[in-house]
Amino acid sequence: MKYNLVFKPIKVGKSYIKNRIVGSAVSLNHANNDGSISNEVISYYSNLAKNNVGLVVVGGASVSKEGKVTKNEIHIENTKKHIKGLKKLSQSIKNYGAKAVLQICHVGAQGNPKLSGHRIVGPSKYISPDIGIECDVLEINEIKHIEKKYVDAIEIAEKTGFDFFELHMAHGYLLHEFLSPFTNKRKDAYGGSETNRFRIIRNILENLKKKIDISKIGIRISGDDYIATGLNISKQKNLIKLLDSYGVAYYTVTAGLYETAKFKYINMKNGNYWNYSEQLKKLTKKTVITQGGISSISEGEKLLLKKKGDLFGMAQALIADPEIVTKTINNNENLVYECLAHVKVGSCHRCRYLKQKDYSFSCVTPTSWQPKLLNSKSRTKDLNFWKKTIEKLKNS
Numbered sequence: 001m002k003y004n005l006v007f008k009p010i011k012v013g014k015s016y017i018k019n020r021i022v023g024s025a026v027s028l029n030h031a032n033n034d035g036s037i038s039n040e041v042i043s044y045y046s047n048l049a050k051n052n053v054g055l056v057v058v059g060g061a062s063v064s065k066e067g068k069v070t071k072n073e074i075h076i077e078n079t080k081k082h083i084k085g086l087k088k089l090s091q092s093i094k095n096y097g098a099k100a101v102l103q104i105c106h107v108g109a110q111g112n113p114k115l116s117g118h119r120i121v122g123p124s125k126y127i128s129p130d131i132g133i134e135c136d137v138l139e140i141n142e143i144k145h146i147e148k149k150y151v152d153a154i155e156i157a158e159k160t161g162f163d164f165f166e167l168h169m170a171h172g173y174l175l176h177e178f179l180s181p182f183t184n185k186r187k188d189a190y191g192g193s194e195t196n197r198f199r200i201i202r203n204i205l206e207n208l209k210k211k212i213d214i215s216k217i218g219i220r221i222s223g224d225d226y227i228a229t230g231l232n233i234s235k236q237k238n239l240i241k242l243l244d245s246y247g248v249a250y251y252t253v254t255a256g257l258y259e260t261a262k263f264k265y266i267n268m269k270n271g272n273y274w275n276y277s278e279q280l281k282k283l284t285k286k287t288v289i290t291q292g293g294i295s296s297i298s299e300g301e302k303l304l305l306k307k308k309g310d311l312f313g314m315a316q317a318l319i320a321d322p323e324i325v326t327k328t329i330n331n332n333e334n335l336v337y338e339c340l341a342h343v344k345v346g347s348c349h350r351c352r353y354l355k356q357k358d359y360s361f362s363c364v365t366p367t368s369w370q371p372k373l374l375n376s377k378s379r380t381k382d383l384n385f386w387k388k389t390i391e392k393l394k395n396s
């Protein structure tokens with residue numbers, strides 16, 4: 001296939017990205033116990049950059065240890081060790097000519113004290129059905145503290161060489177919980193009207209703009225929460241206007257919360273995620289990244305041609321085969337290890353570590369990132385399993 005758009009550089013914010021391929025945010029649960037960067041984290045993301053991904057998003061870096069999903073997620077802290085690790089990570093991505101993004105999160109009411117070791121908090125009382133623990137409702141002084149944590153975390157991370165910081169406002173995490181009337185039932189200055197529900201975001205951006213260039217900020221936004229009182233793109237028109245007015249660089253469109261995860265995959269398969277980004281493109285002049293269920297570079301090219309987004313992101317296709325872009329450039333698409341979940345919805349979830357008993361992140365395909373496992377016996381077994389399963393799925 002001839003590629004007209006995928007390999008064309010694009011300006012995002014003030015940076016040039018060498019192609020239109022984004023490694024969507026993926027958290028690995030492989031940071032050190034103190035949230036600092038491990039060699040495994042560096043090896044995963046730098047391998048994507050080495051294999052020609054233009055924009056590499058490091059997933060799920062929490063603003064504090066209290067905001068982590070799991071103990072082994074990355075968190076940002078002002079210590080020599082944390083800063084050194086983040087610098088090494090951004091450099092290891094940029095050395096290959098990719099741009100580096102750090103996604104900034106707080107788990108909010110979807111946290112689990114058993115995994116993070118911390119109490120869980122949210123704008124209002126909420127029990128995520130997956131977790132079954134009611135969160136504590138944040139006091140105003142605690143919200144102010146979290147706002148400061150966001151600004152401090154980004155200010156620290158900015159000094160470590162990342163090109164962009166992606167504020168996570170989707171998937172039911174804390175900022176999303178404040179934005180959505182489904183999870184925000186507060187009666188004070190942080191709840192009720194849009195002005196109040198947007199307050200946490202406005203306060204963060206107002207303080208952030210004194211410290212960093214807002215054209216380094218990207219937004220992960222929810223295309224649809226799959227809940228009547230939740231959010232979708234049209235309900236977020238005014239939020240998008242507000243974010244545009246601050247001068248953010250880009251939006252990357254996703255969907256669902258933990259509670260509605262079962263609706264995500266079928267909507268992805270039906271191409272609805274790409275429709276949400278198309279809808280968003282009509283509301284903003286900022287860069288839009290489409291993603292969700294993209295299984296090949298040629299599929300990405302088609303979506304760019306259809307104006308579903310300016311760039312496209314892939315998470316599982318790159319977990320299944322981090323060399324997918326390199327193989328495409330070398331006309332070796334036939335050698336790509338396809339993600340089983342992209343062939344058939346629900347066929348494989350091994351990489352979704354929150355669903356695994358041991359919370360360990362791995363993939364069934366033989367080229368998954370762990371270099372030390374590449375030649376082991378279990379990898380050979382995995383290769384056979386993958387070969388048989390993909391044949392079965394394709395013939396079913």
Ligand SMILES: Cc1cc2nc3c(=O)[nH]c(=O)nc-3n(C[C@H](O)[C@H](O)[C@H](O)COP(=O)(O)O)c2cc1C
Pocket residue numbers: 024025026027028059060103168171220254268291292293294313314315316317351352353361
């Ligand atoms: C193992 C794993 C970890 C993920 N971690 C994050 C994350 O930290 N932040 C986020 O916004 N999305 C995360 N996602 C969601 C992906 O970015 C992506 O939106 C989703 O997998 C759908 O895209 P895909 O079909 O290309 O995989 C994760 C997905 C997987 C499979």
Ligand code: SF4
Pocket residue numbers: 316317319320338339340341342348349350351352362363364365
């Ligand atoms: S573990 Fe399964 S679902 Fe995840 S990337 Fe690999 S093949 Fe796809």
